[in-house]
Amino acid sequence: VDIIEEEVLDRKQSLLKISSLYVSKVKALYLVGMDRIGKNIIAKTTLNNIKHMYDASCFVECDESSNDSYKSSCHILEQLKVESKPRNLKDVPKMLKLVMIKKRVIIVFDNVI
Known part of the structure; x- marks a missing residue:
């Protein structure tokens, strides 16, 4: 998945919160919000960061x-x-x-x- 670096950096806080949820062994996570606010980028980046596990x-x-x-x-x-x-x-x-x-x-x- 190709993700533009600036788009990821703008969402660093969201990514950190999701990472902390993963550490606490959350079974399901839902990203809900208006269109075009970056949910897709957060989801793909999170998957890329943890799929090795x-x-x-x-x-x-x-x-x-x-x-x-x-x-x-x-x-x-x-x-x-x-x-x-x-x-x-x-x-x-x-x-x-x-x-x-x-x-x-x-x-x-x-x-x-």
Whole structure:
């Protein structure tokens, strides 16, 4: 992920707060706010800073114009280093559950509506 250095420096306080939450083992973190205030940059930077602590990581950009759930699911599984593809959408939850039981993973969803 390419991030402009000035954009990251402007959000240093937010990044420090998120890092302190991670240290306290927060299971879920939601960044909520108006459009164009830097939530995406904070999310990507945080993922880049901590993904080395996980077996697998995934950044999912939710796009309301994309209706291909199977393709999106395959992309998530691929990022989580799952080698096989699901036969259909019914297989996806089982595969995700297996990955999350066996590995320590971090998944970031962006633009969730």
